[in-house]
Structure formats: structure tokens, C-alpha cells
Amino acid sequence: MSSPRESSSAPASWVRGPIADLYSSYVAAAALSAAQQLGILDRLAEDGQAPFGNGGDESLSDTVVRAVHRTLHWARVVEVKDEEVVIPGALFAEAYAARGYFYWLVKGCGELFSIAPDVALAERRTGDFYHRDMRAVAVGSRLIGDEEVEPLFDRILADPPVGKVADLGCGSGQRLIRILGNHPDARGVGVDIAPAAVQLAAESVESAGLSDRITLLQGDVLELEPRLEFADVDTVTCVFMGHDFWPYDSCVQTLRRLRTAFPAARRLLICDVVRTSELPSPDTTIFTLGFEAVHALMGDYLPTLDQWQEAFRESGWKCLNVQPTTVPPNGYLFELSPVAD
């Protein structure tokens, strides 16, 4: 075959069409992320319309809002009417449902994608070699989980009801607050490695009037030791952070350690997204490429479903049930109980 460099690719074949759409889609994904943070999507969902520009709100750049709306018009997420207002477009409902994924991707991880070719260099992959907007990652993850994962937890935790729950990687504390709302006699303990998350969770817990029922601890979930607050925990939950347990040996060690740290735990519920093995195709789901690429860039190992099952067996946890999730795609909720020694 002749080299593609030699075979001239006439501009007419690519200034419009799939490659041009790939380009515009990058801009549209960024516009969707921006519209999420700016409250434009919520406003459209609630009111059915929004101003095309800043609508007289001088705290917002009129030019930027117009550029966001023009771009979302291209993507059929909104429809610009008479250059005055925007209304939901043909794909609005789907885009709105998926907004957390875009916010996680662009605001949360966009900077890392930009410098991808730099961090691909081995010499660059030491120390703090990347930055993510962890607030946006947390907000995006919450929106991702709210749709299916959290209702699933609520159903499982209802029977048998929770006595005391420990949420590992508790983030903003919303899950604990919700669970305790559903279980008026239950108590909770949250652990997160990020001091900012613990602080935020403490404020949320206080606002919810639950300070006497929820304890918050700053610490590394991978290094938990037994302690008084853990002694009577019957239920341990861990959402969207299980891949941090890996690679394999580290995961087995952490899973064993959880048995020791929580001696009364009857169940451990882990929900996480696993790595796909097949090549991506037109059928590839939302999140998949972004989730896998980001973790490759960060140098974090992502296990497959089979690898999780092997680690459960080796670490003394019996997997009672595996519940796949539609959103996030490739997500699984593992219901585990400790194997008697």
C-alpha cells in the first residue's frame, strides 16, 4: 500500500464529516461540563428554557454563555431559538442524565488529558506528575452514582437493616447521611484519606443533625487497623474506590485487613467499575474509554471482573451476589460476607 502520508487526503474529505465531528465533539463535551457547573442544565431541566446569553446577569460572561450554547446546539443538546433563548434539544434528556460523566471527564480530568503525551514519558511518571480537580471528580462521581448505584445500596441495606455502617472513601458524607436517614436507629463511621473531604463531610453531618450518630475519621482505607469505632460495625460499604486496592497482592492484603479491622462485619458491599478486555467498538458505552484512559495516565491498575473474584476467594470473603450496573457501565456491586475461619 502507499503510505498515507504520500496519499494526499483532500481537505474536502475531512473538513466536514467524522474527523471534524470528533473535533467538534471535544468542544461539545467541554460545553456540557461547563453548562453543568454553571447551572444551565438544571435550569433547562426545571424551566424548559434559558437565556441564550447571560440574560442580563452581569456576573456571567455573555460571550462565553453564547459560545457554550452555540456548541450545545451543534450537539443537539439545546436548541437556540431566534438568538434569544435556548430550549432543550433532541438529545437533552440523555445528556442531562449523563451530565455527571462529562463533568468528571472534562472539569475533573481534562488537564490530565491535555498533558497526556508528557506523562506518557517514563521519566515524567514520578512524584505528583498530574493534577485532577478532585472537587469536580467528587461531584461527577456523586451524579454518576445517584442514578442507579445508590438506590441499589438502599435496597440491599434494607434487609437485614443496618445497625452500624462504615463507609470507606466516604467523600462528602452524603451516602452515610442518606443511609442513616433510612435507618433511624443506625449509626455510621466514615473514613476518607482527604482531609478536605473529612472536613466537608463533618459540616454536612452537622447540618443534617447527625453528629451524635456519625463519626468521621481521616485515614488511609488501605491501612486500617482495628479500633473502637469499628468494633460493632455490621456493614461496610465502599463505592467507586475499590480499584485503589489494586494491584492484586495489595488488594488481597487490604481485603484481609478489612476482616480484622471490622471483626463484627456481616457484609461488605463494594461497588466499582472494572476494566474491559475486548477492543472498543461502536457499541462501547459512555465512561469506558475515559475511565480506562485516565487510570492508565495516572498509573493506577484497573482489575477485571475475574480478577476481583479471585481476590475475594484468596482473602477469605465469600461473594454472595454480583449485581452488574447499567450506569455506570461495567460497574458491579459485590455483596460479600466473611468466610468463617
Add this chain to the structure above:
Amino acid sequence: MSSPRESSSAPASWVRGPIADLYSSYVAAAALSAAQQLGILDRLAEDGQAPFGNGGDESLSDTVVRAVHRTLHWARVVEVKDEEVVIPGALFAEAYAARGYFYWLVKGCGELFSIAPDVALAERRTGDFYHRDMRAVAVGSRLIGDEEVEPLFDRILADPPVGKVADLGCGSGQRLIRILGNHPDARGVGVDIAPAAVQLAAESVESAGLSDRITLLQGDVLELEPRLEFADVDTVTCVFMGHDFWPYDSCVQTLRRLRTAFPAARRLLICDVVRTSELPSPDTTIFTLGFEAVHALMGDYLPTLDQWQEAFRESGWKCLNVQPTTVPPNGYLFELSPVAD
């Protein structure tokens, strides 16, 4: 109509399909930008294949290269064969031709897109409120211009031949070096506001053995005064920076000032991309949404074609010819001559 928030959008309707593709396309655009910088695209173009991973080159992260290739496989830019090698995919030739646009977008401007919702806030739009990777912007712009704009300049400058050319916003100096290569008796002067660009241009000019024929000056093109080096310039060129002349009054002033600064100039050649007025559609070209969104985010005014023509008339330049370019789309090369006073 019912509110889109109320109308449940079943996950099955969006975990695959156009919204999922929008998401994956963001990742694919980033992968294309990374592959450009890492030399993967050039290698595929030259050799017709490349290793799936790092191919034993320990200076590159194997995991990251695989993630890049898996993503480009999704976009049909490459085809992964047996998890061992990649070959050009169905869209490789088009993507390769367009690589400069993606590099400009993602590596050059990606960080700005990520923080778009922050810089949309008026209170944030002062001082150095954004950062772009200007090296990537310059490399991307050069790749964008190499396809059609620079050959167009070469044809125009051939007749009548250049005596002395001034390149405004000369960047790395490549244009001056090429023009002087085509015109062995010509001389040149380059002006750029960025000291790093002037330094880079000086090195390139010296490497090309043209130090005695090209003068480089650090300065603001919008504030040029007459000087000895400009006195005998017959041709002034200005590529992809004309929008910096705007808004309107400033543009007219700058265009007038160029007449004074270059009293012997017979022609002024300006090539730039203009703002589109119609709403974007499935026919929207590559670059358009990204170029317009980035300048909106930066707060830089982009003129339309009509506005340029008006500014030429008012500032005493006669527009002899307007040549639209296919790449970049919405680009125009204006051939101007000074109106006799």
C-alpha cells in the same frame, strides 16, 4: 411539555449512542493530540504500522500507549491487530491531515476548556485568568498553515517577487526562512511579542545561515512605529494573528499605523480565520467551534468577514483580492495595497 428532569431518560437510551459517542470522542481527540506529540502518527504514516504498546521502548509508558491506541481504534484512526501492532485505520489519512487542529485544541487549549465554567464568571476574567500551552498552539498552527495557507503565500509572493518582507507575529521564523529560500535576493524582518519566539526564531535563522538577511525584533505588532529596518519593506505578511488587531477601532488604528510604519509597502497580506454568524449545524467544519469557543473564553473579539472589509476601507487599504481557504475553514487571505493619500 413535561420537564426533561421528570421524564425519566432510561439508561439504555444513552449509555450507548450519540451521547456516549460525544463522551468517547472527547477521549479520542485527546488521544489524537497525544499520538501527534509522541510521534506515533508520523510513524504510522511513514512505516504503515507501530507497536501496540511501547514496543520495548522503556522511555514510554506501555499502559499509556496502549490506552491511546485502544481509544484511536474506537475512532477508526488506527486498527489494533492481535493486541500486538497497530496499523492505519479507515480514518487515518483524514485524521493525520487534521492532526494540527487536534494538537492546537487539546494540548494547546485543553486546560482552558476544563476551567471554562470558572472563567465564565465575570469576577474571574481579570489579569492572567487562563493559561494555554503556547508551544503546542504554535506547533498546531504551523501544521494547520502548512497544508494550504503557506503554499498560497508562496504563489502570491512569487509575482511580483519579494524585495524585503516583514512578517508580523513571525513566531518560530519558519515563514521568513522559507520565503527567503524562494527569493535568494530578498531580505526579511520578523516581529513577535513573545521573547521566547524571537529567541527560537533567531536560532532557526542562524541554523539556516540567514542571519545576515533576516532581522528579528521583539515588539507589539499593534504598536509599531517607523524604524530603519522597516523603511524599505515592500511586502508585509501577517498569518493567524489578525484577530488580535480587534475590536474594530483598535483594528482600524493598527491598520493605519502599519501604513506609517511601512511607508514603502506595496502589499499587505493578512490571513486569518473569521467568526461565523450562522448557528452550527451537522455541516460545521473542523476548527470552527473550537476556535470560536477558545476566543470567547479568552475574551478576544473575532471579526466577521464583513467587519474586516469595513476596517480595510476605513483605514486606507484597498482589498485587491480575498482568497478563502478550505483549511483552515473560514480562513481568508486578504491581499491589500495602500490607497494613495
